[in-house]
Amino acid sequence: MEVRDNVTGDIYVGRAGPSSDYPGGLGAVMADRSYPNLTVKADEVVAFKQSKEFWEMNSNHRALLFDIKVAVLNKNINEVIKELNSYAREVNAASIPYRPKSTNSNAYAFSAIERITGKRVPSDPYMPGSGVKILK
Numbered sequence: 240m241e242v243r244d245n246v247t248g249d250i251y252v253g254r255a256g257p258s259s260d261y262p263g264g265l266g267a268v269m270a271d272r273s274y275p276n277l278t279v280k281a282d283e284v285v286a287f288k289q290s291k292e293f294w295e296m297n298s299n300h301r302a303l304l305f306d307i308k309v310a311v312l313n314k315n316i317n318e319v320i321k322e323l324n325s326y327a328r329e330v331n332a333a334s335i336p337y338r339p340k341s342t343n344s345n346a347y348a349f350s351a352i353e354r355i356t357g358k359r360v361p362s363d364p365y366m367p368g369s370g371v372k373i374l375k
Contacts, residue, residue: 249287251286253327254281254282255282255348256343256344257337258276278334279335279337279342279347281326283324284323323351326351340368341371346372349370
């Protein structure tokens with residue numbers, strides 16, 4: 240997920256994914272299987288200049304990036320980052336079971352956008368989990 244400050248042009252990134260490697264094979268993915276102690280883990284938002292190090296540290300996670308322009312917010316970028324980081328901590332504290340087709344990184348990103356904007360982004364059939372609210 241990318242957040243851009245339209246005043247300074249600064250870019251910030253955040254992500255979520257499984258708390259460790261997903262142990263299942265294709266059958267487990269297709270069944271949307273969860274495993275004990277495997278939860279959705281959200282990372283706090285970091286400045287893009289740090290993102291190269293961030294992605295190298297998380298190199299076992301693969302990402303397919305979509306450029307979805309969702310909203311222009313009338314908020315200070317620091318407020319948005321604070322809200323996103325608070326949301327990440329809430330998700331982590333909830334210990335939500337990671338499931339590859341439902342409660343996953345897409346569910347986190349779409350839910351985080353909804354938290355910040357107050358609007359639900361339409362789900363995408365090519366993005367499993369995009370229609371799932373990660374926190375009730």
